[in-house]
Amino acid sequence: MSTTAVKQEGPAAVVSAPTIGSHARDYWRRVRGGDIGALPAVGGLLVLCTIFSIMRPSFLTAGNFANLFTQGAAVTLIAMGLVFVLLLGEIDLSAGFASGVCAAVLANVVTVFGHPWYVAVLAAVLTGMVIGTALGFLVAKVGIPSFVVTLAGFLAFQGVVLLLMEEGRNISVRDPVLVAIANRNLPPALGWALVALAVAGFAVVQLLRYRKRAARGLVNDPLAMVLTRIGVLALVLGVAVYVLNLERSRNVLISSLKGVPIVVPVIAVLLVLWTFVLQRTSYGRHIYAVGGNKEAALRAGINVDRIRISVFVICSTMAATGGIVAASRANSVDPNTGGSNVLLYAVGAAVIGGTSLFGGKGRVLDAVLGGAVVAVIDNGMGLMGYSSGVKYVVTGVVLLLAASVDALSRRRAAATGNR
Amino acid sequence: MSATPLLELRGIDKSFGPVQVLRDVALSAYPGEVTALVGDNGAGKSTLVKCISGIYPTDAGEFVFDGRPVSINSPRDAAELGIEVVYQDLALCDNLDIVQNMFLGREKRNGIMLDEPTMEQMAAETLAGLSVRTVKSLRQHVSSLSGGQRQTVAIAKAVLWNSKLVILDEPTAALGVAQTAQVLELVRRLADNGLAVVLISHNMNDVFAVSDRIAALYLGQMVAQVRTTDITHAQVVELITAGRSGGLGLAAETGANGNGAASADRTTTEGAS
Numbered sequence: 001m002s003t004t005a006v007k008q009e010g011p012a013a014v015v016s017a018p019t020i021g022s023h024a025r026d027y028w029r030r031v032r033g034g035d036i037g038a039l040p041a042v043g044g045l046l047v048l049c050t051i052f053s054i055m056r057p058s059f060l061t062a063g064n065f066a067n068l069f070t071q072g073a074a075v076t077l078i079a080m081g082l083v084f085v086l087l088l089g090e091i092d093l094s095a096g097f098a099s100g101v102c103a104a105v106l107a108n109v110v111t112v113f114g115h116p117w118y119v120a121v122l123a124a125v126l127t128g129m130v131i132g133t134a135l136g137f138l139v140a141k142v143g144i145p146s147f148v149v150t151l152a153g154f155l156a157f158q159g160v161v162l163l164l165m166e167e168g169r170n171i172s173v174r175d176p177v178l179v180a181i182a183n184r185n186l187p188p189a190l191g192w193a194l195v196a197l198a199v200a201g202f203a204v205v206q207l208l209r210y211r212k213r214a215a216r217g218l219v220n221d222p223l224a225m226v227l228t229r230i231g232v233l234a235l236v237l238g239v240a241v242y243v244l245n246l247e248r249s250r251n252v253l254i255s256s257l258k259g260v261p262i263v264v265p266v267i268a269v270l271l272v273l274w275t276f277v278l279q280r281t282s283y284g285r286h287i288y289a290v291g292g293n294k295e296a297a298l299r300a301g302i303n304v305d306r307i308r309i310s311v312f313v314i315c316s317t318m319a320a321t322g323g324i325v326a327a328s329r330a331n332s333v334d335p336n337t338g339g340s341n342v343l344l345y346a347v348g349a350a351v352i353g354g355t356s357l358f359g360g361k362g363r364v365l366d367a368v369l370g371g372a373v374v375a376v377i378d379n380g381m382g383l384m385g386y387s388s389g390v391k392y393v394v395t396g397v398v399l400l401l402a403a404s405v406d407a408l409s410r411r412r413a414a415a416t417g418n419r
Numbered sequence: 420m421s422a423t424p425l426l427e428l429r430g431i432d433k434s435f436g437p438v439q440v441l442r443d444v445a446l447s448a449y450p451g452e453v454t455a456l457v458g459d460n461g462a463g464k465s466t467l468v469k470c471i472s473g474i475y476p477t478d479a480g481e482f483v484f485d486g487r488p489v490s491i492n493s494p495r496d497a498a499e500l501g502i503e504v505v506y507q508d509l510a511l512c513d514n515l516d517i518v519q520n521m522f523l524g525r526e527k528r529n530g531i532m533l534d535e536p537t538m539e540q541m542a543a544e545t546l547a548g549l550s551v552r553t554v555k556s557l558r559q560h561v562s563s564l565s566g567g568q569r570q571t572v573a574i575a576k577a578v579l580w581n582s583k584l585v586i587l588d589e590p591t592a593a594l595g596v597a598q599t600a601q602v603l604e605l606v607r608r609l610a611d612n613g614l615a616v617v618l619i620s621h622n623m624n625d626v627f628a629v630s631d632r633i634a635a636l637y638l639g640q641m642v643a644q645v646r647t648t649d650i651t652h653a654q655v656v657e658l659i660t661a662g663r664s665g666g667l668g669l670a671a672e673t674g675a676n677g678n679g680a681a682s683a684d685r686t687t688t689e690g691a692s
Contacts, residue, residue, distance in 0.1 A: 300524030
């Protein structure tokens with residue numbers, strides 16, 4: 001059968017090619033049908049930023065903008081891993097202290113044993129993988145609910161951190177490379193170069209896809225839509241880098257402080273990597289399938305147990321990267337690294353971003369958007385002088401709000417037949 | 420029509436612990452024909468299908484596929500032979516779109532990347548080949564489809580792989596009148612395209628509307644395999660409910676009952692030992 005024949009006969013050709021208008025209408029219909037995606041996160045971010053900017057003008061400065069990234073980085077990285085676990089409808093409550101354990105391993109290797117930074121990073125990441133494998137094995141092969149396994153992990157890892165820290169000692173991290181991750185900035189020119197690279201890469205991918213689909217006569221987004229996407233990305237990245245490249249130092253004579261924090265490209269690379277894995281590989285497709293309908297995935301010949309174990313490995317490994325960033329930011333590791341609010345902030349970030357607690361729905365980008373919301377709340381309320389008690393309450397309420405939005409939109413979707 | 424069956428089962432036994440679900444079952448499916456598999460609830464229809472599709476291992480018996488003996492130990496084995504099953508509960512992922520569902524577990528790839536254009540094109544061709552024109556977009560989530568459309572996608576998924584034998588487990592159970600007619604038409608078209616089709620159904624109207632042969636299961640035993648034209652509606656119902664009808668089915672009433680009771684005793688003692 002030739003392509004032209006398909007073009008005339010195929011059911012796909014029955015519908016007219018979508019226009020920008022029909023895209024907008026489709027999107028609106030999906031939102032009304034309960035598929036709201038990242039809308040609450042983006043909307044919440046705008047509202048919060050507006051409120052804080054009005055209440056505290058210092059919120060809207062380049063210095064504070066840069067702070068947001070370094071403050072939210074660890075939580076965002078952990079949340080990115082949690083998205084994978086949440087996609088299966090599972091939960092990892094131990095991710096926070098898993099990051100603490102990995103940070104403690106990092107600090108011990110680099111400071112106590114004096115190995116170079118890359119050995120320490122490798123050791124931390126390997127620790128994360130081992131933790132994830134153990135959790136995944138207990139969930140998938142032994143059959144204990146993930147809630148219980150990771151709750152046990154939450155307690156046990158807390159103890160492991162204490163043991164590694166020899167009962168509450170604090171180990172400082174002085175390695176320049178490790179400290180640079182969350183405390184140093186890229187030279188402004190390099191920031192611009194990376195933006196150009198990212199936008200060009202995105203444009204090439206999008207346009208190649210457009211051409212390939214057009215050549216095969218498949219239904220395609222209008223070219224204007226594709227170009228708009230590229231334009232929006234260029235605009236967002238451009239503005240962000242412009243602001244981050246402004247001078248943030250209070251006194252330029254003492255030291256200059258400008259450029260994109262190094263942790264930003266780290267997050268960006270991991271975001272692209274995991275998005276690629278989820279959206280463009282069959283492994284990622286299988287994660288969605290297992291999260292959507294485990295039985296169907298099993299019958300399709302997917303190795304469900306392997307998928308389940310692997311998401312816990314990814315989650316704990318991302319927790320390890322979060323732990324490394326946290327250690328870098330604090331210049332030290334103490335028994336509370338990865339403790340207190342880290343885990344709930346991370347779960348909150350994923351859910352606020354639009355990842356469903358019921359499985360089958362979510363993107364890695366959600367973690368970044370939700371992480372931004374959490375960071376803004378934390379940062380803005382700090383600027384307003386609220387105590388950490390109030391901060392906890394507000395963040396808890398926001399997490400509940402996000403979970404209710406998730407649950408309600410799911411009900412709405414079920415009612416309208418969207419899910 | 421065709422003299423040699425595509426799939427022939429002989430002497431299939433299957434027990435779950437002490438309960439023997441299938442006893443010495445034989446079944447033949449011919450290319451170009453719809454074989455209806457009928458039986459009451461608990462007769463073992465679904466178990467038989469799961470044995471054929473490799474989900475359950477059989478305790479005894481042989482499979483002959485396309486003239487040669489084969490063993491089916493996993494769903495992949497069955498898929499490699501060209502056996503596809505459309506399950507009662509559909510086995511579609513609501514959160515994936517039509518193309519993603521049709522290729523689930525067997526995605527086309529370009530290196531490590533998914534080859535979406537090829538998959539979309541193949542899906543469109545398959546649906547067009549089945550004269551399906553009711554879906555709006557191949558990229559819409561399965562959750563937004565109607566029951567009939569979902570069944571259509573499930574069936575299209577089964578024929579996508581140049582399969583030779585398609586087994587449909589109660590494809591019309593949850594459908595309205597118009598959608599049922601649509602799906603039955605699709606079932607008939609599969610057979611007319613040269614595939615062997617096994618249709619499991621409770622609905623006698625469906626069975627007589629599309630099938631060429633009828634195979635009746637009664638308490639785990641295959642009591643009759645006849646051509647649809649050689650049997651009446653009432654006879655099939657008798658086969659399903661009593662295991663025999665006139666000269667068809669289990670030998671004699673006492674024999675059948677005695678046999679059944681004996682086997683029940685046997686299975687319980689087996690379980691106890």
